[in-house]
Amino acid sequence: MTDLVLSETRDRVVILTLNRPDKLNALNYALIDRLLSLLDQVETDDGVRAVILTGSGDRAFSAGADIREFAVSVAEGTDAALRDFVTRGQHLTARLEAFRKPVIAAVNGLAFGGGCEITEAVPLAIASDRALFAKPEIKLAMPPTFGGTQRLPRLAGRKRALELLLTGDAFSPARALELGLVNHVVSHGQLMPAAFDLARRIVSHSQPAVASILTAVARGLNQSIAEGLLVEAEQFARMAPTADLGEGLAAWLGRRRPAWDGSWTHITRPDETRRSGREQDSLTPQKSKPNG
Numbered sequence: 111m112t113d114l115v116l117s118e119t120r121d122r123v124v125i126l127t128l129n130r131p132d133k134l135n136a137l138n139y140a141l142i143d144r145l146l147s148l149l150d151q152v153e154t155d156d157g158v159r160a161v162i163l164t165g166s167g168d169r170a171f172s173a174g175a176d177i178r179e180f181a182v183s184v185a186e187g188t189d190a191a192l193r194d195f196v197t198r199g200q201h202l203t204a205r206l207e208a209f210r211k212p213v214i215a216a217v218n219g220l221a222f223g224g225g226c227e228i229t230e231a232v233p234l235a236i237a238s239d240r241a242l243f244a245k246p247e248i249k250l251a252m253p254p255t256f257g258g259t260q261r262l263p264r265l266a267g268r269k270r271a272l273e274l275l276l277t278g279d280a281f282s283p284a285r286a287l288e289l290g291l292v293n294h295v296v297s298h299g300q301l302m303p304a305a306f307d308l309a310r311r312i313v314s315h316s317q318p319a320v321a322s323i324l325t326a327v328a329r330g331l332n333q334s335i336a337e338g339l340l341v342e343a344e345q346f347a348r349m350a351p352t353a354d355l356g357e358g359l360a361a362w363l364g365r366r367r368p369a370w371d372g373s374w375t376h377i378t379r380p381d382e383t384r385r386s387g388r389e390q391d392s393l394t395p396q397k398s399k400p401n402g
Contacts (some may be wrong), residue, residue, distance in 0.1 A: 114141040122159040131167035138176035159313035164216040174223025199256035203231035210321040216305040227256035235292040237283040244280040316354040
């Protein structure tokens with residue numbers, strides 16, 4: 111049986127590839143469940159620091175939900191459709207949005223419906239110049255159900271989002287960039303190198319610090335600024351006693367590259383940073399005081 115999601119790890123980055131190219135990588139229930147299972151594994155794998163999510167083949171990132179399968183659930187009734195389709199899809203996008211390792215969508219082709227909603231949910235995205243986006247659910251007489259009515263207005267603004275949601279019109283990578291759905295648009299052949307370059311620039315930093323930033327943004331984005339600042343302070347409080355923050359400060363004071371511990375290990379002696387600062391001061395030539 112063909113694996114619905116391919117997994118490959120290179121240099122601390124795992125590539126997860128949606129693998130139904132003959133169906134334009136449509137999101138059937140089994141594929142969603144497999145992707146969620148792999149995300150669970152990646153989250154606890156200390157050898158993986160970032161995720162690149164892409165689609166198999168050259169035609170599609172994901173053309174959206176598997177409509178034939180979804181139609182069966184609808185025919186079984188509202189409860190079945192909510193349970194099998196809506197809850198499953200919302201769980202996937204929420205998981206991607208709140209993941210504590212950076213997830214970069216490498217959008218290599220069509221990103222319609224659920225494929226577009228995945229792009230909206232992940233923290234970072236790069237699109238090929240061959241990509242194409244759309245919110246076509248209106249053509250089925252339904253709203254998007256994987257978070258598209260909520261995340262797109264937050265990214266693009268209410269009126270611009272509503273135009274796309276209410277018409278179902280496809281839009282270009284350049285438009286996706288303008289609306290804030292993707293970070294960059296690159297030539298098709300440079301898509302995966304660009305995604306890897308972005309991942310490498312992130313994983314060179316402290317893993318706990320990256321996780322703290324992702325968490326602070328995901329949790330604080332839809333709160334008031336006052337509540338968001340509390341989330342930010344909470345994430346700093348988690349980092350304050352860690353070995354990585356001590357190392358970062360010591361490296362800065364010592365004018366050297368940091369060697370990250372890469373975990374939530376705590377500093378053995380809390381005065382290490384202060385001592386490093388004093389040692390650095392002692393190496394700095396002091397001006398002699400005038401006599402008298």
